[in-house]
Amino acid sequence: xxxxxxxxxxxxxxxxxxxxxxxxxxxxxxxxxxxxxxxxxxxxxxxxxxxxxxxxxxxxxxxxxxxxxxxxxxxxxxxxxxxxxxxxxxxxxxxxxxxxxxxxxxxxxxxxxxxxxxxxxxxxxxxxxxxxxxxxxxxxxxxxxxxxxxxxxxxxxxxxxxxxxxxxxxxxxxxxxxxxxxxxxxxxxxxxxxxxxxxxxxxxxxxxxxxxxxxxxxxxxxxxxxxxxxxxxxxxxxxxxxxxxxxxxxxxxxxxxxxxxxxxxxxxxxxxxxxxxxxxxxxxxxxxxxxxxxxxxxxxxxxxxxxxxxxxxxxxxxxxxxxxxxxxxxxxxxxxxxxxxxxxxxxxxxxxxxxxxxxxxxxxxxxxxxxxxxxxxxxxxxxxxxxxxxxxxxxxxxxxxxxxxxxxxxxxx
Amino acid sequence: xxxxxxxxxxxxxxxxxxxxxxxxxxxxxxxxxxxxxxxxxxxxxxxxxxxxxxxxxxxxxxxxxxxxxxxxxxxxxxxxxxxxxxxxxxxxxxxxxxxxxxxxxxxxxxxxxxxxxxxxxxxxxxxxxxxxxxxxxxxxxxxxxxxxxxxxxxxxxxxxxxxxxxxxxxxxxxxxxxxxxxxxxxxxxxxxxxxxxxxxxxxxxxxxxxxxxxxxxxxxxxxxxxxxxxxxxxxxxxxxxxxxxxxxxxxxxxxxxxxxxxxxxxxxxxxxxxxxxxxxxxxxxxxxxxxxxxxxxxxxxxxxxxxxxxxxxxxxxxxxxxxxxxxxxxxxxxxxxxxxxxxxxxxxxxxx
Numbered sequence: 001x002x003x004x005x006x007x008x009x010x011x012x013x014x015x016x017x018x019x020x021x022x023x024x025x026x027x028x029x030x031x032x033x034x035x036x037x038x039x040x041x042x043x044x045x046x047x048x049x050x051x052x053x054x055x056x057x058x059x060x061x062x063x064x065x066x067x068x069x070x071x072x073x074x075x076x077x078x079x080x081x082x083x084x085x086x087x088x089x090x091x092x093x094x095x096x097x098x099x100x101x102x103x104x105x106x107x108x109x110x111x112x113x114x115x116x117x118x119x120x121x122x123x124x125x126x127x128x129x130x131x132x133x134x135x136x137x138x139x140x141x142x143x144x145x146x147x148x149x150x151x152x153x154x155x156x157x158x159x160x161x162x163x164x165x166x167x168x169x170x171x172x173x174x175x176x177x178x179x180x181x182x183x184x185x186x187x188x189x190x191x192x193x194x195x196x197x198x199x200x201x202x203x204x205x206x207x208x209x210x211x212x213x214x215x216x217x218x219x220x221x222x223x224x225x226x227x228x229x230x231x232x233x234x235x236x237x238x239x240x241x242x243x244x245x246x247x248x249x250x251x252x253x254x255x256x257x258x259x260x261x262x263x264x265x266x267x268x269x270x271x272x273x274x275x276x277x278x279x280x281x282x283x284x285x286x287x288x289x290x291x292x293x294x295x296x297x298x299x300x301x302x303x304x305x306x307x308x309x310x311x312x313x314x315x316x317x318x319x320x321x322x323x324x325x326x327x328x329x330x331x332x333x334x335x336x337x338x339x340x341x342x343x344x345x346x347x348x349x350x351x352x353x354x355x356x357x358x359x360x361x362x363x364x365x366x367x368x369x370x371x372x373x374x375x376x377x378x379x380x381x382x383x384x385x386x387x388x389x390x391x392x393x394x395x396x397x398x399x400x401x402x403x404x405x406x407x408x409x410x411x412x413x
Numbered sequence: 414x415x416x417x418x419x420x421x422x423x424x425x426x427x428x429x430x431x432x433x434x435x436x437x438x439x440x441x442x443x444x445x446x447x448x449x450x451x452x453x454x455x456x457x458x459x460x461x462x463x464x465x466x467x468x469x470x471x472x473x474x475x476x477x478x479x480x481x482x483x484x485x486x487x488x489x490x491x492x493x494x495x496x497x498x499x500x501x502x503x504x505x506x507x508x509x510x511x512x513x514x515x516x517x518x519x520x521x522x523x524x525x526x527x528x529x530x531x532x533x534x535x536x537x538x539x540x541x542x543x544x545x546x547x548x549x550x551x552x553x554x555x556x557x558x559x560x561x562x563x564x565x566x567x568x569x570x571x572x573x574x575x576x577x578x579x580x581x582x583x584x585x586x587x588x589x590x591x592x593x594x595x596x597x598x599x600x601x602x603x604x605x606x607x608x609x610x611x612x613x614x615x616x617x618x619x620x621x622x623x624x625x626x627x628x629x630x631x632x633x634x635x636x637x638x639x640x641x642x643x644x645x646x647x648x649x650x651x652x653x654x655x656x657x658x659x660x661x662x663x664x665x666x667x668x669x670x671x672x673x674x675x676x677x678x679x680x681x682x683x684x685x686x687x688x689x690x691x692x693x694x695x696x697x698x699x700x701x702x703x704x705x706x707x708x709x710x711x712x713x714x715x716x717x718x719x720x721x722x723x724x725x726x727x728x729x730x731x732x733x734x735x736x737x738x739x740x741x742x743x744x745x746x747x748x749x750x751x752x753x754x755x756x757x758x759x760x761x762x763x764x765x
Binding site for chain 1: 481482483484485487488509511512513514515576581626627640641642746749750751752753754755756757758760761762763764
């Protein structure tokens with residue numbers, strides 16, 4: 001009997017029950033994975049992979065990669081204080097010769113120019129010059145061509161960009177740079193980005209606040225009206241929601257203009273015209289309008305699930321109208337508020353077109369600078385660093401929000 | 414919360430997907446994508462080149478607009494799918510694009526002899542099409558008596574109150590600021606090459622900063638002026654010229670006009686290289702080139718085309734001797750060297 005007890009229980013076909021169960025379980029798991037896999041693959045392919053590429057771009061010296069290897073080697077043991085010797089000049093000359101032949105000197109020059117303004121023309125000039133030379137010595141030729149070549153700071157930049165990786169873009173994204181003695185602040189006239197990040201979060205926060213103040217009463221109205229009336233009112237909320245963002249932004253552009261209808265009205269009433277377009281005010285108004293449904297709808301759908309009997313019960317037990325609302329009704333709406341506000345806040349962080357059209361130069365957010373570095377300056381590294389930085393700060397804020405509010409309390413309906 | 418997360422994540426993923434995945438193009442060769450600066454300028458090109466070319470060669474021209482975003486060419490090149498075939502660039506972009514390998518090196522044997530173009534307009538990666546200039550213009554309905562006549566007046570907000578607009582780049586504005594501050598036109602870049610000179614330029618801009626509005630696309634300048642948003646604006650002269658033709662009461666001030674070229678170029682990696690050359694050859698033909706001045710007040714760059722331009726419109730062109738008296742010629746090397754740093758400083762200044 002003792003033997004039989006340790007034997008696994010067998011089914012009629014002789015297969016242990018445990019194995020059959022495991023098999024059944026496995027096929028269910030496979031099905032589940034199979035159903036999730038397409039979305040997972042989609043997210044990996046279209047979201048995580050591009051993110052990875054961007055992150056990589058923000059730390060790599062793409063323009064000089066493999067093109068300044070000789071220089072890198074020659075400068076390996078350089079002290080960083082005195083002017084490099086002939087060997088380093090010769091190595092740079094050899095690298096530039098090769099680059100000139102392959103038509104890559106411009107890209108190298110541009111990369112170095114990002115960190116050392118004025119290097120562009122000197123690099124292109126010297127690349128042409130050394131390309132025509134058979135052999136050295138090169139140091140004299142460089143020094144004769146331009147005094148920039150005796151600047152040790154330029155050589156530090158050359159050494160740094162000849163490495164595989166660079167901290168430059170990340171440091172620049174927080175207004176820092178590498179100096180001869182460790183990290184330094186960017187000079188004030190070059191320090192833009194901390195201000196831009198601050199502004200981005202401030203605007204997103206304000207818009208979230210305004211949508212909540214405006215949206216909450218409307219959501220309450222919608223949730224408490226009889227269905228027929230609520231449906232009609234709902235259309236007023238949904239119609240703008242279904243309209244393209246660009247159309248709504250353009251509409252605000254027209255409305256807010258100095259010669260626009262709002263100012264015509266102001267002229268009639270108070271005999272004055274106000275600056276509304278290209279201002280922070282205009283940006284906030286337009287963004288609040290666009291984001292309102294995003295905050296309102298989660299609150300509304302949570303309110304719909306709150307039985308009216310709760311408040312009635314509170315009233316019948318002696319609570320005043322405000323007390324009943326505040327102590328019984330409002331706490332139940334918090335999950336909707338949390339969800340709506342988070343949605344609006346995160347969407348606001350990425351706003352580009354609305355501030356660009358309606359805002360002034362002080363209202364441009366991080367996305368504007370990402371686009372600017374991408375399109376106009378053609379500095380993909382800086383654009384990537386700015387974008388990834390925004391993502392990281394957002395994730396940190398999300399984590400803090402989670403600790404504060406608790407994500408599991410949140411509801412979309 | 415899982416709902417929100419997956420909603421946001423999939424939304425973002427979709428945005429990324431739609432942003433980067435390009436709709437496959439019908440087929441090469443029978444269509445040509447030409448990218449230019451929009452508005453009245455692109456319309457003049459449409460009438461002078463695109464429509465006649467389509468009619469003559471049976472090739473469909475697809476038009477796109479940009480505001481000098483060469484970064485898009487780089488992105489397309491990196492993605493291995495360059496969908497632009499011909500690109501209208503100004504000189505700064507022609508040189509930068511060439512340096513960074515974003516534009517094809519031109520084979521002039523496929524276009525026209527290089528020496529047929531005005532000196533300096535046939536460069537390695539782009540061939541000149543027109544001369545244009547950045548001027549400032551005002552609304553004559555606002556200044557009926559004693560209107561602005563010099564660049565100093567643009568910077569004089571006491572004598573000429575009201576908002577004014579400038580291009581949202583340091584390029585061109587710093588030069589004007591120095592001139593308005595008393596620097597001679599031909600010494601501008603010498604001064605601007607020193608840190609004190611840059612400070613001086615920004616200080617001058619600072620003096621009118623609260624009255625400044627910024628434009629980014631060429632068509633915005635006449636629009637801002639037309640809808641009364643500003644009383645004066647810098648603009649590309651042809652845009653104002655066409656607004657005047659349409660009945661607007663604008664006046665151009667040519668004092669210290671900033672002279673520049675627009676050129677045809679071919680993005681590196683285009684799939685329609687031969688067709689692109691064919692179009693540029695067509696557009697560089699003196700007879701065709703002389704047509705564009707009919708539709709916008711820009712002057713041709715091919716020496717034989719200049720003779721074909723109607724003398725009646727000559728005074729509206731930037732090349733007209735009276736208009737050229739104080740013209741500033743842009744120093745391209747200076748801007749190639751300093752654009753990135755000055756742009757950053759400009760942005761920091763804007764945000765103050």
